[in-house]
Every structure is written in structure tokens, then in C-alpha cells.
Amino acid sequence: MNAAQRRMEIYQLLEELSSVEVNNLAERFNVSTMTIRRDLQLFESQGLVTTNYGGAYLNRGAGVEPGFALKQGIMAAAKHNIAEAAAALIKDGNTIIVDCGTSTAEIFKCIKNNNITIVTGAWSAVGYLHGNRKIKLILAPGEYDELSAGVVSTMTADFYRNFNADFVFISTQGLDPDYGATVPSSRDAIVKRALLEAGETTVLLADSSKVGKRFFARHAATEEFDIIITDDGIPKKQAREIKKRCPKLVIVPCVTL
Numbered sequence: 072m073n074a075a076q077r078r079m080e081i082y083q084l085l086e087e088l089s090s091v092e093v094n095n096l097a098e099r100f101n102v103s104t105m106t107i108r109r110d111l112q113l114f115e116s117q118g119l120v121t122t123n124y125g126g127a128y129l130n131r132g133a134g135v136e137p138g139f140a141l142k143q144g145i146m147a148a149a150k151h152n153i154a155e156a157a158a159a160l161i162k163d164g165n166t167i168i169v170d171c172g173t174s175t176a177e178i179f180k181c182i183k184n185n186n187i188t189i190v191t192g193a194w195s196a197v198g199y200l201h202g203n204r205k206i207k208l209i210l211a212p213g214e215y216d217e218l219s220a221g222v223v224s225t226m227t228a229d230f231y232r233n234f235n236a237d238f239v240f241i242s243t244q245g246l247d248p249d250y251g252a253t254v255p256s257s258r259d260a261i262v263k264r265a266l267l268e269a270g271e272t273t274v275l276l277a278d279s280s281k282v283g284k285r286f287f288a289r290h291a292a293t294e295e296f297d298i299i300i301t302d303d304g305i306p307k308k309q310a311r312e313i314k315k316r317c318p319k320l321v322i323v324p325c326v327t328l
Contacts, residue, residue, distance in 0.1 A: 072100065078110050085120060090128035149278040149302035149325040150174045155181045156300050156323050157240055157274055165237040169193060170266055171221030172242025174276040182206070190234060192262070193221040216259075223258055228265035239270030241291075245284035246277045248312035251293050253286040260288035272297045279304035279325070282313075293317055 096107045111127045114120040120127040154177030169175050169191040179199035192211035211230050213222030243252040275296040293316040302325040314320045
């Protein structure tokens with residue numbers, strides 16, 4: 072197990088247990104206590120945890136957001152399957168807008184269409200689509216944000232207001248059936264709001280770990296999305312509540328890649 076995988080598992084334990092102990096983690100992952108302390112200090116530098124001598128506890132504020140690399144490893148199989156379902160909606164000749172985010176970034180791996188135009192603030196798209204001359208790629212301008220691995224600023228939001236795409240694929244950190252879709256950053260919420268208004272069909276990608284959670288800034292009510300795609304880890308009650316507000320709820324299987 073490499074360091075990135077270990078840190079993802081530690082963060083998942085923190086989300087499950089709220090707190091962890093250094094000695095227990097060192098034994099579990101067969102590494103030194105100093106290595107575990109460095110892992111926890113990294114989380115603390117991102118504002119995710121508060122450390123003490125014996126361990127750490129999770130910060131659960133509405134403005135707390137893990138880094139992109141850490142989020143990318145959480146629910147990875149579900150995110151890929153959700154992205155495949157999203158990519159299946161795209162037809163040759165479409166123009167699509169793809170939001171920054173770990174779930175939406177998976178769409179770039181799943182696209183099989185020719186002659187489509189992609190507009191995105193996720194600069195990772197260049198790496199995925201480089202060399203494909205049949206896809207026109209337009210990168211949004213703005214201030215680069217490490218947490219999103221893309222541009223998130225008022226300039227970005229203004230840029231998106233000039234478009235009307237066939238599909239807009241949006242990510243989120245939280246989806247509460249009653250309250251709607253939320254993120255920790257108000258700036259990110261402003262960009263996502265502009266995205267919501269830039270497409271004929273708006274599609275929200277939200278794995279089941281996001282459902283039932285609320286963060287600081289709301290970017291859309293649940294009923295404002297035309298389609299919501301999640302995985303079968305979603306509780307049945309929450310699925311029913313979402314479907315009342317967004318009838319086109321797509322639930323994909325969460326299987327190991």
C-alpha cells in the first residue's frame with residue numbers, strides 16, 4: 072500500500088469513527104508512528120482534522136473540504152460507474168460543459184463520442200483528451216483552485232454565462248433531498264450556479280457518500296436538476312425523497328473496478 076492509499080483509508084476511518092489513535096493506525100498499516108503523525112499533520116494543514124499527541128479527530132464544519140487527491144480515492148468505483156452513466160447520455164455533435172470535481176473528471180475517461188465540444192474548468196481534461204482531434208476542448212479561464220483541481224472564480228462564472236450547452240455535468244459535496252446541493256465554498260457555489268443556467272439538460276453527479284450532507288453554500292435546489300446520478304449505496308428513503316423532486320434519478324451499481 073502506498074502513502075496515498077493509506078491516507079485515503081485513514082480519512083475514511085476518520086469519517087466513520089470521528090477520531091483515530093496514532094498507535095492503532097501504525098499497527099493497522101504496519102508503519103511507524105512517525106509516519107502516521109505526518110499523515111495526520113497533512114490532514115491538519117488542510118483543515119480536515121485537529122491533532123493531539125495520541126491521535127486526531129475529524130473537523131466536521133460546513134466549510135471543511137478535503138483536497139482533490141484525497142477526494143479522488145473515496146468511492147472511486149462508484150464515481151467511475153456514475154461517470155459512465157453520464158457519458159452514455161452524450162451524443163455525437165453535442166456540446167457539453169463539465170464541472171470541476173472528482174466525479175465529473177471521470178467523465179473524460181468514459182467519453183467515446185466523436186465530434187463533440189467540451190467546455191470545462193477542469194484543466195485535468197487536457198491530460199485525458201490530449202491527442203483526440205475529434206473533440207474540441209475549450210478551457211474556462213479564472214483563478215486555479217487546488218481543492219477543485221481547476222478554475223473557480225467570478226471570472227469563471229462570467230465565462231459560463233455565455234454558453235448554452237446540450238448537457239451540463241455538475242459535481243457537489245453534499246446533497247440533501249430537502250435542502251438541495253451544497254459545497255463548502257461560496258465561490259464554488261457561484262460557479263456551479265452559472266453552470267446550472269448554461270445547459271439545456273443539467274445532470275448532477277453525486278455518489279451515495281454525498282447524500283444527506285449539507286455544506287456552507289447551496290448552489291441548487293434538488294428539483295432544479297433534470298437528472299441526478301448516484302450509486303446503489305444510497306439509502307432507500309433518501310432515494311424516494313430525491314425522486315419526488317427529481318423524477319429522473321439514475322442509480323448505478325457500485326462494484327469494484
